[in-house]
Amino acid sequence: MSTCSKCLPGYFLKTGSPNECVLCGDTAKGGIDGCAECSGTTGSLKCTKCKPNYNPSGEETNLTCTKVCEDETACGGTAGSCGAIVVDDDGSMKHYCSYCGESTKFPIDGICKGDSAKGSNTCDKGVCTSCTTGYFLYMGGCYKADQPPGNLMCTAAAGGICTTPTGQYFKVPGAASTDQSVLGCREPPRHDGKW
Template sequence: MFYSTVLILCELVLVTSKECSNSENCAAGDNCLDIKVSNTPKEVCTKCAATHVPINGACQAKDGQSAVCTPPGVADGTCQSCKGENYLYEGGCYTACPQGAPNPETNTCDGVPAPDCNIPNCEACSEDKKTCTTCQPGHLLTPEKNACLGACPAGSYAAGQACTPCDPSCAECSGAGASRCTACPAGKMLRYADEGRPADGTCAEGCVEGPECEACGLTIGGTKYCSKCAADRWAPRNGVCADTAAARSPFCTSASGGACTQCAGGYFLQEGGCYQTTRLPGKGVCAALTGDGKCQRCANGLAAVSGTCPLCDSTCATCTEPGQPGKCSACPPGRYLDAGNACRPCTEASGSIQGVAGCVSCAPPYPPSGAVTCYVKRGDSAGGSVNRGGLSTGAIAGIAVAVVVVVGGLVGFLCWWFLCRGKA
């Protein structure tokens, strides 16, 4: 082949690794290789700044190299694979392999030792080089072992140097178990374990119209909250009906017909209810209050109108326009931002982006083509689903086997006993 001939003529020899000095966009550290091309020394960068990728040993702006290089899901200044007549070598794409022979079927350089898993901030990789087993200090390993991040992704919590999946009932959590939720899936509301010190709790059903709540007219993040209580002197506080006359917890200074028209200090008015910025669902709507019970700065990216925050579409965490599903700027847990600025579930496809079955926490690929980077899958925790009593399916199976063995042994003994005694 032509490229093999080029390799023989060039007589490329790998010498050593060092820090590049001839490329301002080469990432700092041990990211430069010295090679020889026909006995002429040449430097090639193996990892660039996040906005660039290595092309033929030099850092090029990644936005202009989408036809050549496919970066990993998390931008780290390298190529994960190459396209066309380009071949992957040491994190970069080359028209001719610096070492080994080009393989047009895989766009890789054959005969080169398998590189470590292409995961930024990974210290040790698995034997098959596909996942990470240990992250560098200051980084945490995701449950799917495909990323090393500064903080655990939504749907998981830190346990040592790795992230562990939350209980399936939680969208976010502070630890193990259904009582450690810090955010809930759409349709569920967070019930704090200690109402006086909101930190974590359990996820319960959202608003249901009935004897206490007359209208569930407020929707935040896909969950319904009460907007009008059935009793005149009651009003929604943090989305749940409460007595406005209770002296211990004044929150509404003016109520009428089961709704509040003026909130006390520390609360803001939203759809007939008073909400706090220190707890859900209020802190997802308003970030800063005025002194007269109104919102000064919204948490969802929109501007307050007369002290009230317009609401984003229920699929968005933040947005640029209220109520529009295609105007999201950030997504809640379990969704990713697609090319049309809509937040799609991690399990669903959008255009050239593919979803991942069972995924509950993800990031979109870059460039926007291929599968999402799934950080957490439902069922990741402890090798099996958990029943309501807390036993994993593996534990239940083990107990069942033990019971069968014991019962079988007992039956055998009884048969032997009666047969032998009968003959005697």
């Protein structure tokens, strides 16, 4: 057989020449955003299970999956963004604030906090642009290296730069305190200036 006719769970059959099995959540190839399991094929695709950190709504056989933060109010509601993904010890992904919906709040340790909590970290208009000693910059926020969720990515930081990443993260060579200094092993680099 030279073409797919059936796919494993978590994939759908995209008809064409040749047919191919595509991840249910692959929106670039016709999948559904946030979908972990689906039924049907191109044109009749329906989501039956959402990915972690996505809220399901609708009918069980035709779900809509909406991305949520660990704390839905932490990033300023729908005006904010919970695009900072942190991989937990058990491999699960948690979503934290990468942008705060209120311009006077900033992502510190993954939660939008006011001026008093930002300390010596440099933050403005809902994001942080550099971090102080003991903190490191990650996806628009400053994270303390010796407490969760920061210590899931990095266990030591100096001058606003991660110096000792954990096993599922690596240091970005040549990063300054104004740069993200740690990346997840499967994390794409930032291209558009936003997380």
